[in-house]
């Protein structure tokens with residue numbers, strides 16, 4: 001039997017210079033990996049300033065998925081695109097904290113509106129370079 | 143899955159999530175010895191019979207359980223010829239108190255995780271406990287898939303003074319050579335962050351790791367209702 005989620009792809013919406021990704025599906029590793037590639041491709045087009053990843057539809061974030069999200073943000077930043085993760089459910093956030101896996105260096109916002117506002121408030125220049133500094137704990141073998 | 147199997151799935155979907163419905167249907171089909179791709183009407187009663195134990199676990203509200211079973215019985219009666227069929231196999235999984243998810247492919251990790259969450263939900267556990275159980279199951283299932291290739295996740299409820307959920311992840315993969323190092327937090331891995339097992343341990347109330355290089359790994363965890 002073929003499961004639907006095998007072929008699922010998370011859409012990336014382009015909205016006034018921002019990329020918006022709203023995850024509404026169960027995240028298999030394949031789906032996450034593909035999202036990373038798609039975001040990279042979208043960033044490469046060069047006309048996006050910011051990326052919002054809305055995880056309000058995600059009910060489980062384990063270590064692999066969390067790391068993938070963090071990698072996605074780092075990658076986008078290297079391409080000049082700031083990432084804000086929004087909509088983290090309280091239960092998911094509590095679970096991450098308990099596991100010792102917060103999202104260091106990744107900006108978070110309560111909801112989509114606030115994430116968009118946060119992106120607007122960020123200057124393209126002179127951003128605090130927090131990703132570079134705090135990543136150590138999250139790196140695999142360099 | 144053919145049209146007839148689709149009808150049954152549609153009934154299950156009224157009460158259960160998509161992955162849970164599919165999972166229950168698939169395992170019931172295996173026990174009933176029927177194939178969902180070529181299911182015929184006369185096989186419905188034995189399939190419905192095998193769905194029973196799983197439904198008892200996941201549909202704890204008596205009214206919903208009754209409704210769902212009635213609907214299924216209706217399909218069976220309406221469509222089946224009057225030849226009684228005896229069940230062909232002893233149930234090998236989905237015993238009265240638990241369910242087993244074979245881990246063979248990547249989407250099994252998602253399925254196990256969803257089942258863990260659904261089961262915790264059905265048992266009335268809080269959203270936070272549901273999420274912790276699901277996350278722990280996800281870590282264990284992924285480890286099986288990544289490092290051992292195949293294995294099994296068993297989820298069952300714990301009755302008694304302290305209600306809870308027990309998850310046993312078992313594989314016959316390469317085993318872990320230095321479990322103490324991994325649990326100490328000093329370990330870093332390529333795949334994730336080396337935080338899977340350590341994080342899992344922190345999420346649950348009881349954690350037992352039994353691993354033998356070359357023979358396999360068993361992790362047993364328990365989480366109690368808060």
Ligand SMILES: Nc1ncnc2c1ncn2[C@@H]1O[C@H](COP(=O)(O)OP(=O)(O)O)[C@@H](O)[C@H]1O
Nearest residue numbers: 285286289315317331334335336337338339359
């Ligand atoms: N079921 C298993 N079989 C064999 N090795 C395992 C298994 N589970 C975990 N391991 C080993 O233990 C290490 C730590 O696992 P884990 O804590 O889940 O972190 P990660 O999967 O991110 O590396 C893995 O890198 C792997 O080498």
Ligand SMILES: [Mg+2]
Nearest residue numbers: 281285334338
């Ligand atoms: Mg792991």
